[in-house]
Amino acid sequence: MNDYRILVVDDEEDLCEILKFNLENEGYLVDTANSAEEALKTDLTKYDLLLLDVMMGEISGFKMASMLKKNKATATIPIIFITAKDTENDTVTGFNLGADDYISKPFSLREVMVRVKAVLRRTASGNEKEAPQQLVYKGLILDMTKKKVSIDGIEVSLTKKEFEILLLLLQNQGRVFSREDILAKVWQEEVYVLDRTIDVNITRLRKKVGEYGKCIVTRLGYGYCFEYQ
Structure with a gap:
């Protein structure tokens, strides 16, 4: 088994299920979507690879890929186009959009498995070399190296403590930290810091991160945590 998570996006439901079944047999974690619109409603940042059909409804595979490549949070997700179109122009278009591979229908499942593994x-080896020090959730990016936070490519101005609180919560998604925990980890040796200080910083942080503020959840009587929504 491995931890690679793959999203198959194709308007042919039967094909989605066939690919899902065979990829899961190879040990991958697989989700499916029957349109680009459906796929774009999910948290795409959790996927290591997209298998993307070209010919779909309102938003084509090419258009969806273009949208993903323009968003810093999803720009590096590998894409394999799967399509009945196999002309030279279509292939060139796919690679120009940043595709990692291109498979024409009809195809053998063995071919798909080999190409998925290769991509x-x-x-994966390329990512290991770069080793980006970032935490990403949808359009929210926390850069640990540059000490910056951005939302949809726009930098958010946080104080040092606000940044450190967000870093703590994002690094431990789903884990609840009491006020005492946060004081110990963020304020450390500083003295005369009140519990109320945590609440004030959390309130400001929620406002600054906009729609992601709702992900910073209060567990009454226990503390705070960051939950994917």
Whole structure:
């Protein structure tokens, strides 16, 4: 088994299920979507690879790929186009959009498995070399190296303590930290810091991160945590 998570996006439900079944047999974690619109409603940042059909409804595979490549949070997700279109122009378009591979229908499942494995191996090794020090949730990016936070590419101005609180919560998604925990980890040796200080900083942080403020959840009587929504 491995931890690679793959999203198959194709308007042919039967094909989605066939690919899902065979990929899961190879040990991958697989989700499916029957349109680009459906796929774009999910948290795409959790996927290591997208298998993307070109010919779909209102938003084509090419258009969806273009949207993803323009968003810093999803720009590096590998994409394999799967399509009945196999002209040279279509292939060139796919690669120009940043596709990692291109498979034409009809195809053998064995071919798909081999190409998926090759792309994941190649992109995984590339990611290890770069080792970006970032925490990403949808359009929210926390850069640990540059000490910056951005939302949809726009930098958010946080104080040092606000940044450190967000870093703590994001690094431990779902874990509840009491006020005492946060004081010990963020304020450390500083003295005369009141519990109320935590509440004030959390309130400001929620406002500054906009729609992601709702992810900073209060557990009454226990403390705070960051939950994916």
